[in-house]
Amino acid sequence: MAHRIELVEALAPFDDRETRWxxxxxxxxxxxxxxxxxxxxxxxxxxxxxxxxxRGFVASPDGSQLVADELHADIAGSAMELxxxxxxxxxARGAREILAALEDPQS
Numbered sequence: 001m002a003h004r005i006e007l008v009e010a011l012a013p014f015d016d017r018e019t020r021w022x023x024x025x026x027x028x029x030x031x032x033x034x035x036x037x038x039x040x041x042x043x044x045x046x047x048x049x050x051x052x053x054x055r056g057f058v059a060s061p062d063g064s065q066l067v068a069d070e071l072h073a074d075i076a077g078s079a080m081e082l083x084x085x086x087x088x089x090x091x092a093r094g095a096r097e098i099l100a101a102l103e104d105p106q107s
Contacts, residue, residue, distance in 0.1 A: 017075075018047045018075065021045075021047070021052065021075055021079045022045035022046065022047060022052065022054075022079075023045075024079035024080060024083070025043070025045045025052065025054050025079040025080070025082045025083040026043040026044065026045050026054070026083065027083065028079060028080040028081075028082070028083025028084055028087075029041075029043040029054065029056050029083035029084075029086050029087050030043060030083075031083075032083060032084045032087030032088070033058060033087050033090065033091075033095065033099065034099065038102070039058075039099065039102065040058065040059045040060065040061055041056070041057060041058045041059070041095075042056065042057050043055065043056040043083070043086070044056075045079075045082075047075055050074060050075050050076075051072055051073070051074060051075065052072065052073050052074070052075050052077075052079075052082065053070055053071075053072050054070060054071050054072075054073070054082050054083065054086050055068070055069075055070040056068065056069060056070070056086045056087070056090055057069075057090070058090055058095035058098050058099065059098065060098055060101065060102075061102070065094070065098050067090050067093040067094045067095050067098065068090075069086060069089045069090055069093060070086070071085055071086045071089070
């Protein structure tokens with residue numbers, strides 16, 4: 001779409017910088033955790049006074065295991081870095097083991 005300048009210009013008034021930033025952070029979190037429709041994980045970012053709060057979790061399908069955390073950042077920073085950093089924190093708290101069990105139900 002970026003190569004269609006007239007379309008980009010026509011849609012520009014509908015682009016909300018804060019919303020885009022939040023979506024980019026949430027998607028970075030999901031990508032870093034190899035998220036799909038089959039993986040019970042979630043991320044939610046919101047902005048208040050120029051600061052972003054990104055919350056995320058990974059859970060087992062039955063809810064018996066859950067790791068959750070959140071990070072805060074200035075909206076002038078990188079959404080991708082925030083999402084990746086939160087994924088790293090979730091992994092450090094046990095998300096990798098939960099995700100591995102989804103790949104190998106025998107474990």
